[in-house]
Amino acid sequence: MQDILNSSQAARVIGCGPQKVRERIKRGIWTFGTIVTAKEAGNTQNSYEINKYQLAAYLGIPPEEVDRRWKGGQAHES
Secondary structure: OEEOOHHHHHHHHHHOOOHHHHHHHHHOOOEEEEEEEEEEEEOOEEEEEHHHHHHHHHHHHOOOHHHHHHHHOOOOOO
């Protein structure tokens, strides 16, 4: 399983929208992810990398539950 999630995958795990994930990481509210600027990546848009293990620790769930949720299982708000 992959260790880095994008904002859409993380949103599915958390149970919110991808924009909420991006905004809260951007504002420093959630520290389990980082911004990769468009300039750094050579792209036209910023991207977000969310560490699966840090996300699991933040939510108080095992990493396997993160995998289950982003693959289609039910997410629950924390």
